[in-house]
Amino acid sequence: SQTIHQWPATLVQPVGSPLSLECTVEGTSNPNLYWYRQAAGRGLQLLFYSVGIGQISSEVPQNLSASRPQDRQFILSSKKLLLSDSGFYLCAWSGSQYQETQYFGPGTRLLVL
């Protein structure tokens, strides 16, 4: 069966510090991968998605970036965090066919102070 992992689970970082969140998927190959953010009291915002190694699509211009160095690894990064980057970050995967179900990881709670 497929599983998705995210780490760390919780992170407190000062403004201006760098960020690296990692997401890995097990039990499948060539998945589509997604990063979402939930700000407090708000819905899901799609940040990035990837349909293959090195292929990243950005949905929202911001100071975040994403990379996919391996088939089942998706990394969210920032060189300098802003207060507004605080939120709950969710990684998700789906099969590569059209309209496949997305499955979500447990999330990372980021607090920027």
Added chain:
Amino acid sequence: AQSVTQLGSHVSVSEGALVLLRCNYSSSVPPYLFWYVQYPNQGLQLLLKYTSAATLVKGINGFEAEFKKSETSFHLTKPSAHMSDAAEYFCAASGTYKYIFGTGTRLKVLA
């Protein structure tokens, strides 16, 4: 453009009462539709999925949803609410690679 609207950001029901969470979609072609549940500080868990095979879809935890093309709706129901149903619920529609999510409905269950 495709969109998903969830009516009511907060819904309260008494324990044992009917749960009805509303979702309408806007799309030229009926998409695949999904309901997810999110408990505090957790990821989203798939409740059910509509794929055009049947208009009434049964999901986990006693939830079901009915697809009505004429109303462009996909409302989520459960006959009898349980305290453990308190959570946030998201409706979503599939696109080519991406989903379009509604803004979520927080369900509160009153004892």
